[in-house]
Amino acid sequence: MGQGVLEINDCGLRVFIGTTEVLESPGVAVIEPRQIYIGTAAQMRARNHPTQVNNQFWRRLSLESLKSENQRCRHHADLAYCHLQEISEHCDLPEELVLAVPGNFTREQLALLLGVINESGMNVVGLVDSATASIGDLAPPGMQLHVELQLHQTLVSRIDVDQQAAVRSAETVADAGLHHFHEAWARVFTDAFVMQCRFDPLHSAESEQQLYDLMSQWVSRAMRQGEVLAELDDRTAKVTLRQLQDATAPILSRVRAMIENIAESSSVSFISHRWAEIPGGIQLAQHMYLLSRDSIAQTINNRWQELRSKDSALRLVNSISATPESEISVRLDTPPEAAATHLLFGHRALAAHQPLFVFWHEDKFQVTPTPPKHPAATVTNHAGRLALRVDAGINLILNGDEITAPVNLNAGDRIGIANQQDVITAISVERHET
Numbered sequence: 001m002g003q004g005v006l007e008i009n010d011c012g013l014r015v016f017i018g019t020t021e022v023l024e025s026p027g028v029a030v031i032e033p034r035q036i037y038i039g040t041a042a043q044m045r046a047r048n049h050p051t052q053v054n055n056q057f058w059r060r061l062s063l064e065s066l067k068s069e070n071q072r073c074r075h076h077a078d079l080a081y082c083h084l085q086e087i088s089e090h091c092d093l094p095e096e097l098v099l100a101v102p103g104n105f106t107r108e109q110l111a112l113l114l115g116v117i118n119e120s121g122m123n124v125v126g127l128v129d130s131a132t133a134s135i136g137d138l139a140p141p142g143m144q145l146h147v148e149l150q151l152h153q154t155l156v157s158r159i160d161v162d163q164q165a166a167v168r169s170a171e172t173v174a175d176a177g178l179h180h181f182h183e184a185w186a187r188v189f190t191d192a193f194v195m196q197c198r199f200d201p202l203h204s205a206e207s208e209q210q211l212y213d214l215m216s217q218w219v220s221r222a223m224r225q226g227e228v229l230a231e232l233d234d235r236t237a238k239v240t241l242r243q244l245q246d247a248t249a250p251i252l253s254r255v256r257a258m259i260e261n262i263a264e265s266s267s268v269s270f271i272s273h274r275w276a277e278i279p280g281g282i283q284l285a286q287h288m289y290l291l292s293r294d295s296i297a298q299t300i301n302n303r304w305q306e307l308r309s310k311d312s313a314l315r316l317v318n319s320i321s322a323t324p325e326s327e328i329s330v331r332l333d334t335p336p337e338a339a340a341t342h343l344l345f346g347h348r349a350l351a352a353h354q355p356l357f358v359f360w361h362e363d364k365f366q367v368t369p370t371p372p373k374h375p376a377a378t379v380t381n382h383a384g385r386l387a388l389r390v391d392a393g394i395n396l397i398l399n400g401d402e403i404t405a406p407v408n409l410n411a412g413d414r415i416g417i418a419n420q421q422d423v424i425t426a427i428s429v430e431r432h433e434t
Helices: 075-091 106-118 130-135 178-197 205-225 241-262 271-275 295-302
Strands: 003-007 013-017 019-025 028-029 037-040 096-101 123-131 142-149 155-162 162-173 227-232 236-240 269-271 287-291 320-321 342-345 350-351 356-361 364-368 375-380 385-390 394-398 401-403 406-408 415-416 423-427
Touching: 003 295, 013 075, 019 075, 028 075, 028 295, 075 356, 096 106, 096 130, 096 142, 096 295, 106 123, 123 130, 130 142, 130 162, 130 295, 130 320, 130 415, 142 241, 142 423, 155 241, 162 241, 178 205, 178 227, 178 236, 178 241, 205 271, 205 350, 205 375, 227 269, 227 406, 241 375, 271 287, 342 364, 385 394
Parallel strands: 003 096, 096 123, 142 269, 269 287
Antiparallel strands: 003 013, 013 019, 028 037, 142 155, 155 162, 162 320, 227 236, 342 350, 342 423, 356 364, 356 375, 375 385, 385 406, 394 401, 394 415, 415 423
C-alpha cells in the first residue's frame, strides 16, 4: 500500500497512508493478569480499573521492570510493543513507513524504540524529528518554534530555518499535557453536577468513566456555544466556557512562559492541531500559526526520498530541506500594536469579555452574547487575545479569504460571508484615565 507515516505521540499514535490519516490510538494500557487492553479499548476502561492503568509507557520507554502479574508486561518496552501490534491489527499498514518521533526522546529510548519496531515487523525506512517534519513545508527563515501537546507535558522545540530546517533544542513543560487538561475539566464538571444536581459523578467508577468518555464532546460544544448542558445519568449541569478556561489558566500560563522565554522577537510559534481542542489553546503566543492535522504527513510525503534511508541502519534526521521563502503562503497570526477588544457591527461595538456568537438569521448577519441555536462562529477572549472559531454550516470570510480553522483576531480584521455586504470588524477600544 505504498508509503506512509507513523507519528509517535502518547496523546495518540497516528498512522498516515500517504497524507491521509487512517488511525489514531492513545498511549494508554489497562493491564489485567491475563490480558492487556491498549489504545482506545484501554481508554474506555481506565476509570473502571484505575490500579491497572499505565499511561506512562511511551514517555518512560525503558527496560525498567514493572510490577505486573501479566507475563507479557515486564517493562514499558513490552507495552510499546503491544501498542504497535494493536495498531498493526487495526489497519493495513503501508509497505514503507517513516517514523516521526518527539525531540525529547533520549538516544537510549530511540535505540530501544527501533528494537521494538524491528520486533513488531513494521517496515520503517526513515526516522525524523516530529517538530522539524511538522513545519518544514511552512516555516519562513529565522528561529521558529514548534509547540506540541503530549499526554503528560508540552514540548517546545526551537527550529532554525534557512536553506535547512534544523531542530536546535527541545524543552518540556512538565505537568502541562492533555492528561492535566482532562483532570482540570473533570473537576469543573464534577463540581457543576454536585452544586446543581447534588450528584457526584466520581462516586462510582462507572459514572466516572462516563464523565471522561463524554467530556471531550462537552468541551467542544462549550467552545462553539460559550456554554454546555452536560447530561449524565439523567442529570443535567451547565458549565460555561469561561469556567473551563479559568480551570486550565495556570497550565496555559506555564506554556506561554516557556514560549516567551525561548522565542526571539521574530519567532513564529507553530502549534499542533491538538491545541485547537483546548479552550485558549490557539492563543498561546503573539506570533503563531495553527498547523493542520496532516502537516507532518505533507512534509514527509514531499521529502520522501530525502528521508528514506539508503540502507538498513536508520539515523535520526534532525534537519530537512526548507521550503523557499518565495513559496511560503501561510497566514501568520501576528497581532498589531493594539489588540482587538470588541466586535463592531453596524453602529454597535460589543465587548468580548464573554464569548460572542456570529450567526445568520432571516438573511441577516448577527452578533450576540446570547448563544444561538446554530452559530456560524464563536469569538472568545483568553488572556487578552480574541480568537475566532468557525462552526459548520456557513462559509466565513476573513479579510477576503475563506477560513475553516480557528484564528486569532487582530484589530482591523474584517469578518464576512461570501457575496454579502455585511461585515463585522474587530476593533481595539482604549481606556483613557482622566
